[in-house]
Amino acid sequence: DVKVTQSSRYLVKRTGEKVFLECVQDMDHENMFWYRQDPGLGLRLIYFSYDVKMKEKGDIPEGYSVSREKKERFSLILESASTNQTSMYLCASWHRTSSNNEQFFGPGTRLTVL
Amino acid sequence: AQSVAQPEDQVNVAEGNPLTVKCTYSVSGNPYLFWYVQYPNRGLQFLLKYITGDNLVKGSYGFEAEFNKSQTSFHLKKPSALVSDSALYFCAVRDTEYNFNKFYFGSGTKLNVKP
Secondary structure (H helix, E strand, C coil): CCCEEECCCEEEECCCCCEEEEEEECCCCCEEEEEEEECCCEEEEEEEEEECCEEEECCCCCCEEEEEEECCEEEEEECCCCHHHCEEEEEEEECCCCCCCCCEECCCEEEEEC | CCEEECCCCEEEEECCCCEEECCEEECCCCCEEEEEEECCCCCEEEEEEECCCCCEEECHHHCEEEEECCCCEEEEEECCCCHHHCEEEEEEEECCCCCCCCEEECCCEEEEEEC
C-alpha cells in the first residue's frame, strides 16, 4: 500500500514563527502536492512538485514556499506564520500511471497559529 | 477553467435509505472525475473514478456514481446507507487539458446517516 506520512498531526505556533511541514511518500511518485482544507472551501492547492527540485504554484501560494530535495519528501514552509494560516494541511502524492489515477493523501496536519 | 461544484453542504439520510451526494463539473476536454471520502481527523481516501467507459461506476464500500455528460454531473450514490458512511465527501476533477498534474476539488458535502 502507498503510504503518505506527515510529520505532525497537530501543531501550534506563534505569529511570525517559521513553520516547516514535512511530507514523505514511499511509492516513488513523481508528483506531490500541498493543499489546505478549510470548512466550506474544500481543498485548495498551495503548491505542487512534478519532480525533484521542480515546483509550481497552485491557486493560493502567497505566504508559502516549498522544497523538494529528494523524490520522496516534499516540505511546505511558512516563512512567517500568520493567524489566517490556521488550517488543516494535506499532503498528497500521485503517479499518472497508477491503476486508479487517484491521489494518495496523508493524514493531515492541523496547524493553529496564535 | 476546470471546476467541480457540490451544491449541498450537508445531506441527512436515515440508515437503510438510499443516499445521493451531488456533484457537477465544468471542464474543457474529457473529464477525469473522482470521489473521495474523509473520516474525522483523517486524510482523504479514494472511493471511485470515472475516466471512460460505462456511465455507472462502482467503487469501495458499496458506493457507485453515475456520469451524466448532458447534465455535466457525477452524483455519488448508495442503495442503502449505513451509520458508518457518515463522513465528508469530496468530488474532484483532474485537469486533462492545461496542466495534467492538477486536480480540482469541490467544497465537500457532509453526509449524516441517522440510525
